[in-house]
Amino acid sequence: MVKVKIMGVGNKKTVLIMKEKRQVPQAVKDNLKFFVRTKKEILKALKDKKKTVPDLSEELNMPKDKVLYFLMSLLKYGFVEVDGIDDMDEYFYYKLKDNG
Amino acid sequence: MQENKLKEYDALVIGAGIAGGETALNLANVGNKVLLIDKDLTVGGKMIMLSKVFPTLDCSACITTPKVSEIARHQNITVLTSTEASDIIQKDDGTFEALITTQPRYVVVEDCTGCQLCEDACPVNVDDQYQYGLVGRKAAFIPFSIASPRAAAIDIENCTLCGACERACPTDCIDFTQTVEKYTIKCKTVVVATGFQLFDPTLIPRYGFGRFKNVITSMQMERQLAPTRPFNTVLRPSDGKMPDNIAYVLCTGSRDKTVGTPICSQVCCMYSTKQAQLLMGALPMADITLYYLHIRAFGKGFNEFYAQAQSMGVEYVKGKVAKITEKEDGNLILRYEDINTGKVTETEHDMVVLSVGILPNEGITQLFTNRKLELDPFNYVSQANPLESPAMTSIEGVFVAGVASAPMDIPDSILSGGAASSEAANYIRHIAKKTVEV
Ligand SMILES: Cc1cc2nc3c(=O)[nH]c(=O)nc-3n(C[C@H](O)[C@H](O)[C@H](O)COP(=O)(O)OP(=O)(O)OC[C@H]3O[C@@H](n4cnc5c(N)ncnc54)[C@H](O)[C@@H]3O)c2cc1C
Ligand code: SF4
Ligand code: SF4
Numbered sequence: 001m002v003k004v005k006i007m008g009v010g011n012k013k014t015v016l017i018m019k020e021k022r023q024v025p026q027a028v029k030d031n032l033k034f035f036v037r038t039k040k041e042i043l044k045a046l047k048d049k050k051k052t053v054p055d056l057s058e059e060l061n062m063p064k065d066k067v068l069y070f071l072m073s074l075l076k077y078g079f080v081e082v083d084g085i086d087d088m089d090e091y092f093y094y095k096l097k098d099n100g
Numbered sequence: 101m102q103e104n105k106l107k108e109y110d111a112l113v114i115g116a117g118i119a120g121g122e123t124a125l126n127l128a129n130v131g132n133k134v135l136l137i138d139k140d141l142t143v144g145g146k147m148i149m150l151s152k153v154f155p156t157l158d159c160s161a162c163i164t165t166p167k168v169s170e171i172a173r174h175q176n177i178t179v180l181t182s183t184e185a186s187d188i189i190q191k192d193d194g195t196f197e198a199l200i201t202t203q204p205r206y207v208v209v210e211d212c213t214g215c216q217l218c219e220d221a222c223p224v225n226v227d228d229q230y231q232y233g234l235v236g237r238k239a240a241f242i243p244f245s246i247a248s249p250r251a252a253a254i255d256i257e258n259c260t261l262c263g264a265c266e267r268a269c270p271t272d273c274i275d276f277t278q279t280v281e282k283y284t285i286k287c288k289t290v291v292v293a294t295g296f297q298l299f300d301p302t303l304i305p306r307y308g309f310g311r312f313k314n315v316i317t318s319m320q321m322e323r324q325l326a327p328t329r330p331f332n333t334v335l336r337p338s339d340g341k342m343p344d345n346i347a348y349v350l351c352t353g354s355r356d357k358t359v360g361t362p363i364c365s366q367v368c369c370m371y372s373t374k375q376a377q378l379l380m381g382a383l384p385m386a387d388i389t390l391y392y393l394h395i396r397a398f399g400k401g402f403n404e405f406y407a408q409a410q411s412m413g414v415e416y417v418k419g420k421v422a423k424i425t426e427k428e429d430g431n432l433i434l435r436y437e438d439i440n441t442g443k444v445t446e447t448e449h450d451m452v453v454l455s456v457g458i459l460p461n462e463g464i465t466q467l468f469t470n471r472k473l474e475l476d477p478f479n480y481v482s483q484a485n486p487l488e489s490p491a492m493t494s495i496e497g498v499f500v501a502g503v504a505s506a507p508m509d510i511p512d513s514i515l516s517g518g519a520a521s522s523e524a525a526n527y528i529r530h531i532a533k534k535t536v537e538v
Contacts, residue, residue: 012266012267012269012272012274013263013266014266014274014275014276014277015261015262015263015266015276016263017276017277018256018261018276018277019261022256022261024259024260024261028224028257028258028259028260029260031224031225031226031258032223032224032260035223035224035225035236036223039225052340053339053340053341054339054340057339064338064339064340065313065337065338065339067340068331068335068337068338068339068340069234069235069236069337070225070236071340072234072235072236072330072331072332073225073235073236073237075331075332076235076236076237076330077219077220077238082332085342089342089385090341090342091339091340091341091342092332092333092335092340092342
């Protein structure tokens with residue numbers, strides 16, 4: 001077994017061996033591109049002001065279910081947080097998380 | 101890379117849900133060496149994913165976690181995840197040999213600290229199967245916070261091979277050179293505890309699951325109610341609104357010959373009643389309505405639990421839901437026959453939960469080669485002598501535990517694991533005695 005391992009954090013590169021064996025499918029590349037773009041758009045839209053899912057949907061011209069899915073993923077990854085609920089007690093406001 | 105190790109155990113337990121876990125612990129506590137395998141990345145089965153449990157409303161994670169860590173620490177138990185057994189052969193002396201196959205996780209579990217730095221570094225976002233698709237996860241990921249082992253895994257199908265996780269890992273435990281491992285083991289007994297799968301509600305197209313975003317399954321609601329929930333609270337998947345009028349459609353895919361499951365799933369009435377109570381707590385202003393055919397509340401404390409839900413204001417409507425349609429605002433119209441009046445009625449709700457039934461896992465019989473593991477008419481593992489020896493199967497020395505034998509709840513799965521472990525322990529003793537005599 002070949003082991004490309006240079007000790008020390010961040011120096012291990014076994015991924016290179018996998019790269020020789022495996023092609024990354026186009027769908028996986030496309031999915032990454034789409035996520036990176038969507039993440040950027042959502043974070044940018046939340047930069048100045050807290051917003052609800054319908055607010056973001058209108059601003060980004062993206063279906064509300066998609067906005068929720070990505071917003072909740074970003075909440076899980078620690079980029080956004082909840083900031084109260086609207087007057088009707090229906091939709092939460094989300095804002096960028098202050099990561100110090 | 102293929103390694104050939106011939107290892108010996110007293111027992112092989114297939115499936116590490118609550119039933120398999122209980123069986124393994126009991127066997128190990130009386131001195132047997134147990135190999136406990138699960139095809140998933142974590143042990144704990146469905147129970148570890150639940151919010152709270154009926155009828156006591158105990159936190160499911162709080163009960164599962166200590167058990168799971170006892171299993172992980174037990175010196176007589178070897179746990180292998182991402183692992184399946186096949187080619188099981190019974191020898192003339194009554195013992196077994198099995199081929200064990202472990203899929204690569206691309207992470208050396210023993211060295212992973214669960215620090216999540218690989219997750220932070222990974223740029224990929226795909227559906228999180230442990231949140232039933234409600235939210236995303238990374239391609240380098242820890243299944244969930246109480247997973248056991250609490251170690252990362254690489255989802256190679258969705259990995260872009262960017263190497264960011266490997267560069268971020270402080271313990272150098274990510275290893276893309278891992279390959280499938282296969283080896284044969286010997287054991288004296290086998291316990292099948294492979295549990296169940298959920299009914300796929302797209303098989304009932306008139307309920308709109310998959311098309312209407314606010315029609316979700318009970319397992320998705322279970323996740324929404326759990327402390328490790330996908331959203332910040334219970335929300336409608338269509339637009340993130342807090343729902344205030346939720347309907348449950350009981351018996352979705354149970355007691356329904358048209359979808360091939362004529363039997364009752366045993367747990368849907370009670371888990372729906374549980375979720376309704378939890379929703380009353382999470383959303384105090386919400387109306388919760390359960391559409392049912394019959395409420396089956398036959399277990400210890402169940403009828404009281406049902407009465408408690410009614411006294412909290414949960415509405416029970418005896419009605420057969422014929423069809424669900426979606427309005428433009430995402431609300432749903434339920435068309436149902438009110439069984440008490442015979443009238444066809446329509447009501448509007450802002451979210452619908454389908455109380456999906458449970459189905460046996462397929463492919464269990466194919467694991468055995470020279471003996472036939474019989475199934476019952478509903479494809480669960482047949483109990484050869486349900487009254488005198490409930491864990492006995494059609495193969496001497498092979499036992500069954502939990503939902504692999506029939507739909508049942510957690511207390512019954514634990515009892516069933518208890519029966520399987522004592523019958524398996526007897527068989528191990530019997531084999532040992534025979535070997536000494538020979
Ligand atoms: C929505 C919902 C809510 C519920 N709520 C409650 C509740 O509140 N209270 C209650 O008492 N019960 C509840 N239940 C029922 C409860 O989930 C089951 O009783 C319990 O999980 C059964 O445990 P088990 O170990 O038999 O099966 P499972 O939990 O299904 O475990 C089986 C394990 O075997 C593994 N496996 C399957 N096939 C193989 C294979 N070929 N090789 C290796 N491994 C394999 C699986 O990965 C899994 O980990 C609920 C069920 C549902 C669906
Ligand atoms: S190599 Fe794969 S798993 Fe690791 S960070 Fe890149 S995409 Fe994620
Ligand atoms: S694989 Fe490495 S970076 Fe990822 S959780 Fe484990 S120790 Fe941390």
